[in-house]
Amino acid sequence: xxxxxxxxxxxxxxxxxxxxxxxxxxxxxxxxxxxxxxxxxxxxxxxxxxxxxxxxxxxxxxxxxxxxxxxxxxxxxxxxxxxxxxxxxxxxxxxxxxxxxxxxxxxxxxxxxxxxxxxxxxxxxxxxxxxxxxxxxxxxxxxxxxxxxxxxxxxxxxxxxxxxxxxxxxxxxxxxxxxxxxxxxxxxxxxxxxxxxxxxxxxxxxxxxxxxxxxxxxxxxxxxxxxxxxxxxxxxxxxxxxxxxxxxxxxxxxxxxxxxxxxxxxxxxxxxxxxxxxxxxxxxxxxxxxxxxxxxxxxxxxxxxxxxxxxxxxxxxxxxxxxxxxxxxxxxxxxxxxxxxxxxxxxxxxxxxxxxxxxxxxxxxxxxxxxxxxxxxxxxxxxxxxxxxxxxxxxxxxxxxxxxxxxxxxxxxxxxxxxxxxxxxxxxxxxxxxxxxxxxxxxxxxxxxxxxxxxxxxxxxxxxxxxxxxxxxxxxxxxxxxxxxxxxxxxxxxxxxxxxxxxxxxxxxxxxxxxxxxxxxxxxxxxxxxxxxxxxxxxxxxxxxxxxxxxxxxxxxxxxxxxxxx
Amino acid sequence: xxxxxxxxxxxxxxxxxxxxxxxxxxxxxxxxxxxxxxxxxxxxxxxxxxxxxxxxxxxxxxxxxxxxxxxxxxxxxxxxxxxxxxxxxxxxxxxxxxxxxxxxxxxxxxxxxxxxxxxxxxxxxxxxxxxxxxxxxxxxxxxxxxxxxxxxxxxxxxxxxxxxxxxxxxxxxxxxxxxxxxxxxxxxxxxxxxxxxxxxxxxxxxxxxxxxxxxxxxxxxxxxxxxxxxxxxxxxxxxxxxxxxxxxxxxxxxxxxxxxxxxxxxxxxxxxxxxxxxxxxxxxxxxxxxxxxxxxxxxxxxxxxxxxxxxxxxxxxxxxxxxxxxxxxxxxxxxxxxxxxxxxxxxxxxxxxxxxxxxxxxxxxxxxx
Ligand code: SF4
Numbered sequence: 001x002x003x004x005x006x007x008x009x010x011x012x013x014x015x016x017x018x019x020x021x022x023x024x025x026x027x028x029x030x031x032x033x034x035x036x037x038x039x040x041x042x043x044x045x046x047x048x049x050x051x052x053x054x055x056x057x058x059x060x061x062x063x064x065x066x067x068x069x070x071x072x073x074x075x076x077x078x079x080x081x082x083x084x085x086x087x088x089x090x091x092x093x094x095x096x097x098x099x100x101x102x103x104x105x106x107x108x109x110x111x112x113x114x115x116x117x118x119x120x121x122x123x124x125x126x127x128x129x130x131x132x133x134x135x136x137x138x139x140x141x142x143x144x145x146x147x148x149x150x151x152x153x154x155x156x157x158x159x160x161x162x163x164x165x166x167x168x169x170x171x172x173x174x175x176x177x178x179x180x181x182x183x184x185x186x187x188x189x190x191x192x193x194x195x196x197x198x199x200x201x202x203x204x205x206x207x208x209x210x211x212x213x214x215x216x217x218x219x220x221x222x223x224x225x226x227x228x229x230x231x232x233x234x235x236x237x238x239x240x241x242x243x244x245x246x247x248x249x250x251x252x253x254x255x256x257x258x259x260x261x262x263x264x265x266x267x268x269x270x271x272x273x274x275x276x277x278x279x280x281x282x283x284x285x286x287x288x289x290x291x292x293x294x295x296x297x298x299x300x301x302x303x304x305x306x307x308x309x310x311x312x313x314x315x316x317x318x319x320x321x322x323x324x325x326x327x328x329x330x331x332x333x334x335x336x337x338x339x340x341x342x343x344x345x346x347x348x349x350x351x352x353x354x355x356x357x358x359x360x361x362x363x364x365x366x367x368x369x370x371x372x373x374x375x376x377x378x379x380x381x382x383x384x385x386x387x388x389x390x391x392x393x394x395x396x397x398x399x400x401x402x403x404x405x406x407x408x409x410x411x412x413x414x415x416x417x418x419x420x421x422x423x424x425x426x427x428x429x430x431x432x433x434x435x436x437x438x439x440x441x442x443x444x445x446x447x448x449x450x451x452x453x454x455x456x457x458x459x460x461x462x463x464x465x466x467x468x469x470x471x472x473x474x475x476x477x478x479x480x481x482x483x484x485x486x487x488x489x490x491x492x493x494x495x496x497x498x499x500x501x502x503x504x505x506x507x508x509x510x511x512x513x514x515x516x517x518x519x520x521x522x523x524x525x526x527x528x529x530x531x532x533x534x535x536x537x538x539x540x541x542x543x544x545x546x547x548x549x550x551x552x553x554x555x556x557x558x559x560x561x562x563x564x565x566x
Numbered sequence: 567x568x569x570x571x572x573x574x575x576x577x578x579x580x581x582x583x584x585x586x587x588x589x590x591x592x593x594x595x596x597x598x599x600x601x602x603x604x605x606x607x608x609x610x611x612x613x614x615x616x617x618x619x620x621x622x623x624x625x626x627x628x629x630x631x632x633x634x635x636x637x638x639x640x641x642x643x644x645x646x647x648x649x650x651x652x653x654x655x656x657x658x659x660x661x662x663x664x665x666x667x668x669x670x671x672x673x674x675x676x677x678x679x680x681x682x683x684x685x686x687x688x689x690x691x692x693x694x695x696x697x698x699x700x701x702x703x704x705x706x707x708x709x710x711x712x713x714x715x716x717x718x719x720x721x722x723x724x725x726x727x728x729x730x731x732x733x734x735x736x737x738x739x740x741x742x743x744x745x746x747x748x749x750x751x752x753x754x755x756x757x758x759x760x761x762x763x764x765x766x767x768x769x770x771x772x773x774x775x776x777x778x779x780x781x782x783x784x785x786x787x788x789x790x791x792x793x794x795x796x797x798x799x800x801x802x803x804x805x806x807x808x809x810x811x812x813x814x815x816x817x818x819x820x821x822x823x824x825x826x827x828x829x830x831x832x833x834x835x836x837x838x839x840x841x842x843x844x845x846x847x848x849x850x851x852x853x854x855x856x857x858x859x860x861x862x863x864x865x866x867x868x869x870x871x872x873x874x875x876x877x878x879x880x881x882x883x884x885x886x887x888x889x890x891x892x893x894x895x896x897x898x899x900x901x902x903x904x905x906x907x908x909x910x911x912x913x914x915x916x917x918x919x920x921x922x923x924x925x926x927x928x929x930x931x932x933x934x935x
Binding site: 006007008009010011012013014015016036037038039040041043044048049051052055056059060061062063065106110111114119154158163165166167168169170171192195196198199202203205206207208209210211212213214215216217219221222224225226227228231232233234346348350352353354355356451452453454456459531532536547548 | 618620625626627628629630631632633634635637638639640643644645648649652653654655657658659660661662663664665666667668669670671674692695696697698699700701702703704705706709732733734736737738739740741743761762816817818822823824825847848849851852853854855856857858859862870874875876877878
């Protein structure tokens with residue numbers, strides 16, 4: 001007997017995502033991933049000043065709120081040949097690094113944990129045992145039985161009001177929840193602590209970038225936050241000290257809470273180390289310029305591609321091999337195209353709302369299907385960690401080996417839903433440990449009297465060639481992110497973003513090959529088709545971020561005529 | 567201990583939040599609301615009972631930046647806000663439920679709290695092609711909005727997208743994106759624009775509602791005056807440098823390092839009405855001008871078309887005493903935007919962009935001569 005189940009909205013993500021899945025005898029045998037929202041920001045970019053693009057593309061996503069700025073400024077810098085000063089590179093590193101840590105913490109505790117943690121079960125925990133459990137995993141300061149009793153009473157009070165707010169109507173009591181009540185109570189308290197921690201540590205973005213979400217301090221060619229130890233309006237010792245304080249909080253939370261939680265929870269869910277496999281292709285663009293040569297030289301996390309799960313060889317990444325296809329996407333057909341040449345027009349052909357099911361044989365999503373040499377690629381923390389691991393990256397190898405040895409498992413468990421979630425924690429640990437290096441490199445450089453933060457020689461668009469094209473890559477927390485730009489007469493002619501969730505959440509390609517979300521769901525057991533908790537687990541393990549995955553490119557003339565009809 | 571009947575303060579005390587901290591929060595809210603400090607106890611009183619207003623948070627053509635902004639709430643802390651101050655019955659970014667269970671939670675709250683819940687909308691609403699550019703649970707954003715607004719006590723549009731259409735509605739507005747006020751009738755609508763909205767303004771608005779049972783005074787763009795009653799330029803910490811004719815000429819120059827005025831680098835503070843300089847962001851830590859970047863005017867209607875290119879200075883001759891003419895131009899731009907919005911809706915944005923460009927160019931050319 002086959003059921004077609006639909007989860008829409010997939011909550012606890014950014015954007016609008018719908019999953020349809022075919023379930024036969026309690027197992028998913030086919031799946032379709034669809035994004036049902038479209039804004040057309042790339043059309044909006046056309047004709048505008050390329051130096052403004054970072055601000056607009058930053059609004060692709062408000063969760064990973066710096067990443068498109070970085071990719072966009074790099075695309076323009078690449079196109080017109082700007083050379084970013086060392087100070088600006090280090091400031092960007094600190095901003096990007098904290099984005100990783102904060103984004104991953106929010107993802108694990110607020111967007112993903114409730115797939116594994118049953119909040120209602122926490123009500124029957126023994127706070128004394130919870131305290132013992134907490135003490136056994138790390139020397140975190142909130143570990144007394146009284147503390148956990150307080151949390152439990154707060155939850156109980158909440159439950160008794162019958163007004164559960166964000167915790168209402170979830171799949172509580174589902175048989176796939178495996179943690180004992182004590183672990184659930186511990187996790188629930190970490191959920192609340194993480195809410196506070198993420199807000200504190202992201203203050204780094206306010207100090208260096210005015211605010212978060214959406215810091216406003218980027219410039220093509222550098223940064224707009226000045227450096228000057230003798231000014232109260234620039235990065236000085238006071239601001240560096242504040243950032244160090246945030247780093248300290250971040251590092252402590254990751255070391256004493258996040259990573260120990262993963263290690264404590266994983267043994268209960270080891271069956272998920274065999275669920276959620278994809279085709280085994282993993283890609284990373286590499287990130288964090290670590291020397292004085294500037295981006296893209298000397299990247300701390302390496303770029304590379306792993307094919308078919310073979311960790312013995314890491315292949316180089318070549319941007320000309322990337323194409324996007326729209327056979328199953330709601331755009332006019334063009335065949336696979338490189339982003340610089342992409343020419344598509346939105347054309348919805350799906351069912352008329354309200355609808356129950358999509359016609360998955362035809363077009364069924366606003367996301368396109370990116371391919372590398374014609375093959376789907378999984379991107380994200382797992383890809384980054386695998387590429388770094390296989391490339392012999394010391395810190396990553398140590399951290400991965402530590403987690404694997406503690407759990408008593410081999411590297412093969414990484415190719416899974418559990419592996420994706422664990423890789424994210426490992427990465428947070430490694431990045432949190434590195435942040436101070438960049439901050440100190442910045443301080444040391446300021447100390448030489450070098451206050452430069454911007455390449456002003458190319459700021460004025462009249463210094464640019466009439467025609468230019470470039471691309472900007474960034475390893476965003478969610479994975480390989482690329483922006484491609486074509487500039488003509490100082491204006492944006494074409495703009496295309498191929499984002500992490502486009503790689504992962506795409507529909508099938510022209511050959512009918514599934515993309516990572518769809519592939520990862522195949523074989524997943526579903527205990528109760530009415531409450532498909534298992535779908536959430538695998539999909540959330542990617543940290544979906546959909547609004548930015550949906551974009552379009554078009555010829556200006558067509559647009560004008562379309563608008564006039566309005 | 568009878569936790570059930572505890573007010574917010576007791577619950578916070580249980581978690582180690584002192585009465586002093588709680589009162590500090592209440593004072594901060596009073597200040598944001600432009601209330602005299604003596605009102606702090608009244609704010610505290612309003613918050614101590616379990617009178618959490620039911621909140622339904624809908625997200626349409628958004629980037630979730632406003633949801634994230636909610637999570638950065640410092641006064642009260644995010645956790646307390648979503649657990650104790652409001653009852654967040656539906657919010658896609660945070661809620662545990664998914665799929666039709668999530669939809670069910672929303673419908674239950676709408677039924678149970680008919681006429682009493684606060685509807686918060688994030689993101690613009692596309693109306694082209696019958697609204698198919700944003701579908702959730704198989705139905706369009708327009709339909710979801712209309713259903714939810716019908717039973718709401720009030721609708722708060724958070725962020726520039728929900729307020730005025732924002733970035734999706736920028737030229738050429740590929741999806742026919744609109745703001746909430748263009749689509750909702752018969753229910754009070756408050757706009758909290760900004761890209762994203764500053765969460766402290768949202769908390770202040772909700773607390774205002776809890777204390778007074780009414781909405782605060784609004785400006786002609788439906789924005790609360792406590793947050794949008796003054797221009798950025800009026801409260802800017804660099805204003806002294808503006809008046810003294812001290813401007814940043816190049817990124818990273820001595821003037822930039824010393825915090826001089828960013829007007830020549832394109833600052834839109836003189837035509838933007840928002841409390842960024844006084845409220846600031848992330849627990850009052852900073853705001854764009856403070857970090858060396860000009861204001862881009864993200865809380866105005868017609869943003870981004872009326873405010874870009876961002877690095878081109880406003881059409882004005884810099885120097886001492888220019889403020890009055892800068893104001894008149896600022897008003898002229900806003901006036902153009904408002905009139906077009908009112909009459910032509912979506913098309914206005916496109917024409918408006920042309921109009922603004924023209925105004926800008928005229929002044930810019932004059933100045934260059
Ligand atoms: S122009 Fe901008 S930086 Fe200068 S005083 Fe006005 S708001 Fe402040």
